[in-house]
Amino acid sequence: MDAIECILSRKSVREFSNKEISEQDLKTVLTAGMSGPSALNMRPFEFIVTRNKEQLEKIYTENGIYYAPIQQANVGIIVCGDSDKAYLAKDGYWLIDSSIAAQNIILAANALGIGSVWLGAYPEKQKCLSLQKILSLSSHVIPVAVIALGYPLDDKREIRDLYEEEKIHRDTW
Numbered sequence: 001m002d003a004i005e006c007i008l009s010r011k012s013v014r015e016f017s018n019k020e021i022s023e024q025d026l027k028t029v030l031t032a033g034m035s036g037p038s039a040l041n042m043r044p045f046e047f048i049v050t051r052n053k054e055q056l057e058k059i060y061t062e063n064g065i066y067y068a069p070i071q072q073a074n075v076g077i078i079v080c081g082d083s084d085k086a087y088l089a090k091d092g093y094w095l096i097d098s099s100i101a102a103q104n105i106i107l108a109a110n111a112l113g114i115g116s117v118w119l120g121a122y123p124e125k126q127k128c129l130s131l132q133k134i135l136s137l138s139s140h141v142i143p144v145a146v147i148a149l150g151y152p153l154d155d156k157r158e159i160r161d162l163y164e165e166e167k168i169h170r171d172t173w
């Protein structure tokens with residue numbers, strides 16, 4: 001699969017089979033997460049990786065129905081931004097840098113045939129506090145996305161054309 005095919009065929013997957021993701025594929029996905037750009041190359045992203053079913057269940061029960069896919073996930077990756085490690089002169093880069101990491105994880109997973117969905121954490125205060133507690137995070141380590149990963153139950157991958165001409169503004173708005 002080439003890069004364009006990988007980007008255009010990505011979609012959120014919320015139902016997973018119980019096939020295991022290998023440690024080798026997991027490392028590839030995590031390496032992709034660490035391979036994006038970051039402001040001043042500060043690399044403030046941190047990843048909590050868990051296959052622990054009880055922990056995945058707890059993340060679901062404490063965060064409600066929108067987190068349902070994490071229950072079935074083979075692996076959960078909680079992408080966090082360490083606000084103490086980011087480019088401090090400008091508030092907010094930790095979030096941008098960590099979001100890029102999350103998207104790289106999702107795309108690398110797709111390239112390997114692994115489905116995923118981004119479950120939102122930041123800027124929802126309650127979710128951030130709950131995740132910080134469950135995962136024993138310091139207050140400066142802020143959860144940005146909970147990524148549920150697993151092999152899709154329905155393996156229908158197709159290229160989608162989501163181009164919208166009206167979103168393109170040439171030269172000026």
Ligand SMILES: Cc1cc2nc3c(=O)[nH]c(=O)nc-3n(C[C@H](O)[C@H](O)[C@H](O)COP(=O)(O)O)c2cc1C
Nearest residue numbers: 010011012013014066067068069117118119120121
């Ligand atoms: C910041 C963010 C938060 C999201 N939160 C959730 C969530 O809590 N639960 C969920 O099932 N999907 C969540 N999604 C996935 C979106 O619902 C999904 O990307 C969108 O509906 C478009 O569908 P697609 O990913 O298949 O293109 C989130 C996506 C983003 C980028």
